[in-house]
Structure formats: structure tokens, C-alpha cells
Amino acid sequence: MKKLVTVLSVAALSASLLLAGCGGKTNEQTPAAGGEAGGQKATGKVGMVTDIGGVHDNSFNQSAWEGLEKLNKDTGVEHKYLESKSDADYIPNLNKFVKDKWDLTWGIGYLMGDHVKKVADENKDAKLAIIDAEVQAPNVESVLFKEHEGSFLVGVVAASMTKSNKIGFVGGVNIPVINRFEKGFVAGVKAVKPDAEVMVAYTGAFDKPDAGKATASQMYGQGADIIFHAAGATGDGVFNEAKDRKAKGENVWVIGVDKDQSLKFGKDITLTSMMKRVDEAVYRVSKDVLDGKFEGGKIVWLGLAENGVGLPETSKDTVPEDVLKKVEEYKEKIVKGEITVPDK
16 A cells, blocks of 8 residues: 655444534634423433534534424424534533533543543533544443545455546544544555555644645645545645636545535535534434433444444436445455454
8 A cells, every 4th residue: 555645644223222533712602592392391401512524524523503493393302502612622612512501512532532531430410422433431422434445445446447547545633532533544545446546645634624724735736536535624625626628627635524425515526425424323322311211321332233333325327237236245344244344
């Protein structure tokens, strides 16, 4: 695997649950009041603190908020988010919900792990939950995803569809959760095309679209025709670069992350996406708390077997049927334990 040198600082809960990512200024969403929903008066309040990627990152922060929006629509529960502009905002934002006695406070993203732990330890009666980090505390429920398993499958797609035999991966911050994306993706590519070249770069940020665009420009310039990003809002720049090149007649693609990003960026540049069902996980854990079923101290991992990761339905519009069949074959082998996908 070739490491790309860039000019930058190269930087739900189970299948049954699925039925149902201060130094600066903090953005605050006006709370939706509890009201009538489904014929019942809702009770309870659920708050969410984003990481620095922000609530409109087209990625896991946005997906988490969509889970709470759905919960509000279904139950009328009061919900609100606080948007962190730097890591100095994390503890103050978490404490705003905790000190005001909200029923549940979410921390979204690996970068918030230590901060959630500190707030939980100092407020033992509070209930907290976190996405993408493992926090050992009796009043915190941790939800993590096997990103490497889903990333393996989009690696299979990339390897099956590349024309140049050169593929890129753009990560945000170099942390374990993003490493899982990278390792799984590279393994999937190599399973199909051992001789394919995979360029890897970390932008060092989840909120820098310009950095994503510059990194993608280098990769496409060096011959990559497909790039998978796991970089939050930084990945928007990868899409922007692909769009510019498509307009010039280049046949390049992007593989999105966390959400079905074809809905935002279009099927003409989005080959597929590696989805994480963050919205479903946030919905179910939050509803459990409101129903008196909080499981503090529990750590849950969601992978292919739990339908916690995977490809969106829209993939059928951009990925040939034979490739999708190949994806399903690999998925079955992973679920059965015949293939163990590396995560580091």
C-alpha cells in the first residue's frame, strides 16, 4: 500500500433495534418543546453535543441528529443540540445538559470520549451515551461500529470498478475509528485486486473541505479514479473536486461515508457509500432511556451481522448487478466468520 505524501498536514444496537462522528463560538439549536405525538403527551428531554465536525457535516453528527429528529416526530420529546467549534467546547456543552437535568446527554464522536468520561464521573446521577468511543462508566452507554466490515465491502466495489487500478482513501483525523475505515477498505480492495495501488492520506481534520479537495486533487492527479473518504465535512471537498473533474470529462468517483451521500452530492459522482446506522442507534438508545430501560455501562458493537453498517439501496443505480452480487458473497463470508476483516 502506498502512502500518499500531500502538501497538507497529511490529516441499530442489534438487528432488532434497527426496526424501530470554550475556545470557539458554540452553535445552539433552539429546543423543540415536548408536545402531543401519536396521541400521547411526550415526557423527557434528550440533548446532543456534536464534535467539531458540526451538525451539518453530511456524516455521523448529522445522522445522529436525524435520529433525534425522528424521535421528536414520533414521541414529541424535547430535543436540542449544541455544536462544538473546538475541543474546549466539549465539557461546557455536555455540562449544560447534565446540570439542567436532561434525561440523556449524547456525545457524538471518538474525540469526545475522555470528555464524556470526565463529565460522567463528576455527575454520577446523570445518564450519558456516546457514539464511536468506549467509555467505561456505569452511567454511560457506548455504541461503536465495525466500520472495517462495511469498508471492506466498498473496497470490493472500488476494486471491481476501477479502470486505472489506482484507488484513494482520504481520512480525517488519524484516530482508531478512522483507521478501521482505512484498514477494512484496503483489505477489500486487495481481496479482489491484489495488485491495485491504494493511496492513503489523512488531512488531520473533519471540518476542512478545502483540505479534502486538495488531497483529492493530488490523488486524482496521480491516476486514482475512485476515492473513499472517511473525513466528515472535510470529505465535502473530495466530492467538490470530483464534480469539477467530471465537468471536464474525467471519469472519477467518490465513495461516501456514514450516510447515503448520493442524496446530497448526486449519483453522477457518488459510486456508493459506507453507511453507519448512527441515526437508528441514537433513536433506540434515547427511546430506551425515556422508557426506563437505560443500560449504563454497556458497550455495544454493531457490524454487518447486526445490520449496523452496509451499502445503501441506491447502490443498485450506480454499481453493476454482478458487482453487488460479489459484495453479497463477501458479506456472507464475513458474517459467517469465514473472513476476518482487519481493523488496525
